[in-house]
């Protein structure tokens with residue numbers, strides 16, 4: 751494991767343990783979020799998210815975006831898309847994650863029931879990064895999550911899946927992905943992107959039908 755990733759794991763464990771205490775001071779929390787963001791952004795996959803994926807989404811014409819799974823360090827990604835006029839929604843199962851979500855457009859709930867959580871909104875693009883294998887682990891839950899994502903996407907909508915090799919089966923073997931989605935490229939980005947020395951990958955899938 752490279753140094754940036756080890757550092758990320760360490761500060762992530764501190765975040766889980768001490769965030770309630772840090773939150774008592776707004777100044778301390780702002781400083782902490784800045785530190786977290788800095789540590790996480792050192793990773794190549796995170797740089798790719800901010801420097802390649804976010805600009806591609808902004809330029810794509812997609813209007814309604816759902817970003818599932820929010821932490822302090824994902825706020826910059828959500829804010830960047832919002833600043834460019836996109837209607838960005840966020841969701842996380844953890845109620846304590848809500849302050850990191852999109853202001854006024856965050857819903858707390860399980861991605862396995864995402865279509866019940868968003869019965870009235872349909873998205874052009876859903877970002878499901880680092881959630882499968884990080885809380886949504888069983889094959890049954892992975893299926894339910896992907897089936898639900900398919901239902902909240904508009905026809906022609908796109909899913910960006912990010913995962914860690916070894917934490918979930920390789921996506922081409924996941925039945926819901928094979929039947930409900932088809933691999934696609936997005937703007938000028940390749941269908942699948944991995945990073946030397948890291949376990950993280952991204953892949954784009956278009957909703958079938």
Ligand SMILES: C[S@@+](CC[C@H](N)C(=O)[O-])C[C@H]1O[C@@H](n2cnc3c(N)ncnc32)[C@H](O)[C@@H]1O
Pocket residue numbers: 818819820821824841842843844847859860861862878879880881884885886
């Ligand atoms: C490793 S973090 C990834 C955060 C973010 N999506 C990213 O791009 O880095 C995993 C997040 O998924 C959330 N999560 C775990 N299980 C979930 C579930 N069943 N439904 C929704 N969110 C879940 C956790 O609360 C946590 O915020």
